[in-house]
Each structure stands twice: as C-alpha cells, then as structure tokens.
Amino acid sequence: MKQASCPLCSTKPDALGLENGIKISEDFTIVTCRKCDHRYTYFVVNVSEEEIYRDERYRVIDNRNSIFDKMLSFEYKRVVGKIKQRCGSEPGVLDFGSGKGKFLSLCKEAGFRTKGVETSGPRADFARKFYHLEIDSNYYSKGKLLGAPFDVISLFHVLEHLSKPKDLFTNLIRDNLGREGLVVVEVPNIDSWQSRWAGKNWLQLDVPRHINHFSQDSIISLIESCGLHPVEISYFSSHVGLLGMLRTCLGLVGYKGDLIHSLKNEKSIPLYLLIGVLLPVSTVLETVASLFHRGGIIRIYASNPHAGENNVDS
Template sequence: MFHEEHDHKQIKILGETQKIYENLIPFLDCIDYTVSKEKYEVKKNAIYDMLVTVPVPENLEDYYKSKDYISHTDSKKSLFDKVYQAVKFITLKRKLKLMNSFKTSTKNILDVGAGTGDFLKTCKENNWNVSGVEPSLDAINIAAVKGVFLKENLSEFKNEKFDVITLWHVLEHVENLKEYMATLKNLLSENGRLVIAVPNYKSYDANYYKEFWAAFDVPRHLWHFSQNSIHTLFSEVNMSVEKTIPMKFDAYYVSLLSEKYKSKKTNPFQALYRGFLSNSKAKTSKEYSSLIYVIKNS
C-alpha cells in the first residue's frame, strides 16, 4: 500500500524537493493518532540528516479536519487545550520580544500558517504592519474577528518585501519544501530575517517516545528536521542560520500528548518529568524538543 500511494503522490512533488525522497532508509513506523489511525512510514535521508513521512496522502487537507487540531481553533475544553492556550499567552510575549530585536525601518511582517491570528494581533498592537497566510478557512474567520485579515496562499504576495517572515511550526507541513524555501527567500527584504520554529527529532523526548512522539504528527508533518538539516537546506538557497533559540515549553506539551498516545492515559506527572528531563539534557546537547532558527541571507 505504501509503495503504490507513495509513487502516485510523487508525480505532484516538484523537482528539487523530489530529490529528498531519494535513497531513503527505514527509521520507524508511526500512527496518525489525531484523525485517521492509519500507519505511515518515517524514513531517513542520511544526506540531509532528516526524516521523511511516506506516503503523502492525496487528500492531505482532509487530515487537518479535526476538532483536536488545536492551531485552527481557540478551544479551551480539554486539559491539552488549556495547557496550549496558557502557554501560548506566554510565548506570544517572547515572540514579540524577538521580533522587536530586529532593527527594521518599515516593520513589515508576514506570518505563514497564521492560525487564528493571535501572533499577528500581538504584533499589530505593537506597531507592526502585519500580513498573514492561512489555508484553513475556519481559522481565517476566527482571525478576522480579531481584526487580522489573512490570505489563503503565499502566491497572493507577488512583489512585496517583508522585514521578517515567520513560520511557527509550519515548515514541517510544506509539500514542495525546497521550492517553498526559495519563494520565502524572494519575499524577504535584503536585510530581512526568516524565523522558523520546528520540532527536533534528535531531542531526548523524541528518542524516548519513539513512534509515540506526538511531534511526528504523521501525515501532517511531512518532514522531521535536525539542526544539521536546517543548516544544509538553507545553505542551498544561500541563506545561513544566525541564531538558534530553544522552545522549552514544547518538551512538556509534546510529552503530555506522547504519554496519551503511549499509555492511553494522560499521565501528567510522567509527562512533566520527561519534559523536564528533555530540557535538562538539552542544556548540554543543545537538542531541545523544538527550536527557533533565525535565518538571514548569506
């Protein structure tokens, strides 16, 4: 089944990205716990030091249609919702502080995968000129109520330039990865910054939970990055990583979900312990559960 669907889908993958699918070796099998309960292979590309989800479903957009897909809602019903929303309030302040550290004259920012618009709302309230992209119409409608008006596709931005482009846990979802990276580079002003947050499959929590690690999130996460892969991929479009910043809250949130997948129970104390252990070990290894990369033109 994997082979037939994988071959069929790759017809739609563009040339440069297609190369990442070459010479893959088995790594592990994961289950889609959010929507379909289907099994997917996660394979390794040793050249880029990254993992790849196969196959890519033809109807990938349907795998985002779940009340549990929290970035498209403002839900506060479950324990996970409440933790997510509480942490989001704190991280928004930290993200804004990072944005304000970039000395720009026009303060034009583009958020790709803007969700329900909270980050752009925070930026707008702090004198940034905001633009955003979000494929979910439900999320777009929620953002509009907050005064943040989003477009559906990156292609709607033609000749514009941005001082900062952000992708908060978005790059792992992009189908034609290399081509998308080139598009982002073209939208960036000469001295602009690309800010990308992605999970790190080399973290302690990833290695501990293995196929139950929630940040694999197959099939929605097509790519699973290491620090090496981010450096290598962006060097190919003449960009370089200027700074790497840990996202320490992610270890706890991901561990909460991973415990639920692994033991069929919430186990908050076990999850908090694993999150703490992950961050503690990362003080030495620098392999945090998720990382923010600040990237500039070389």
C-alpha cells in the first residue's frame, strides 16, 4: 500500500506541502492537504499491511482481567449507557472494526442485538471464542450486511487506519444504518494537548498504521458528508486518552521507551514508580484538556437530523 494523496479529497501534495510536513522518518511525512486541510500520512514506498501490523500494540493477547481491560470496560459502559438513553433498551448494534469484541460483549450483556465486522482473523476468533459473538470477517467495501438495518453503528479507532475513509463510511452508513439510527465514532485528536506536547512521539500518532490524523473539524466534516449531524461530542477517555497523556508526561521527564511494550512485558519497578507519580498529574491534565476540547480522543454521537430529531434528547 501507498498513500500519495489526501484520503478525503484525493488532492496530491505539492513540493511546498511536503517540505512543510512533519517528517516522521525517511519514508513517512505527515502533510496537511492544501485543499481541505486534512492531515494525513504521506508515503510513496510500498508498505506491506501485514508487516506494519506486526507491531506490539496490535498483538492479540488475552488480557481480560488486566487493568487495561477494566479501564476499557468502564469507558465502553458509558457508551452503552448513552445508547440506551437514545435508542431504547434493545437496539441492534453493528460494531465495525470490532477487534476482540469487548464493546460488543458489553452491548450483548445489556440485552442489545449485536453483530461485529472484523477482518483480523485472530481478533475475530477471540471475540467468537471468549464472548460468543457473531463476527463477520469478510472484507467490507460496500453493500448491505446481514442483519441490516441497524439502530446503532459504532466505529472505535477505525477511520484513522483507512486510506479511503469517506468511501467506506458513506457506503456503510447509507446501506446499513436505520433511518433513525445513531452512529458512534471515536478517533484520536491530533489537536489534543497530549499530541502537541509530544510532537512526533505522540502515542496515538502511530505512523504508518494511522493514515488519517483527524481534528474536530475534519471528523465532523466527514460525518456530515453522509447527511448525519453530531448530537453529542466528548473528548475524554479513561483508556486511550489517559494512556496517551501519561505517555506524553513520561516523555516530558525523559522517558523514551515503548510504554505499551513495557507495561505488557516488563516488570520495571522504576517505571511503575514514575507512573505512580505521573498518573494523578496526567489525569488532571487530561480532564482539563477535555474541557477545552483538547482531550486525546474525539467521540461523536451522530444521527440523521431529518429523521431522528424527535427521538433524540440532545
């Protein structure tokens, strides 16, 4: 795969655009589209998708009893609560890019009808084996999925990975969301404080796996291009957001390691002590950042303004 033009509007960067970009390495530069202002990872070298996803943070492990799993559950339960408020007690939920199935498992527990789409075989198998979920592993580009229309379609940390996010999102929503349905989208926030302070070392930059680096404007514009309108936006995540700020704070005091790798594989007492000191600071900073719309993530709930307004208590 290559990425030689803007994923949203297909405009190619000019020489000045490339020169002014943020050079991550010899092969990858983050550029700002001269037409639509979207920031994306530009690369003309051929990169094997299989190769780049061999990274530690994408390794599938059973961490169901870990602190990370508990943080994730806490975060997702808040989303399940919001869905209940907006869509009633037994909505049909399609989680696109369902990963190991954590979010869907909580939806199922809450009595929702669930379906996942996950093309990574080991992740899909994990969700089937441990949570007994129905997961479609086929590659999706357009068309109606079995079980459509759904009352809710969720995409957690999916759109930043796609080289043509607009095409996929438009097809997915048009063909699979009920007329009064709700969409939940979460992506990293390139304009967050943790991103600005960490620069090239931001945990959620994740080049070249992240092709799109969304701002509030660019993700809203993508959602609105499908005829949907945001009904609620939040910027705080006690999982990805907090972890990102913690990594940024560790970087500011000189830590240069791979936090995810260290926490998964090493039992380093000095690192744990440092985290013990910086975690409360990171929590306060990330909470304040979120109040200013500068938290590490952007989570948007959106619906069709012409169909769902009477049912949505925004």
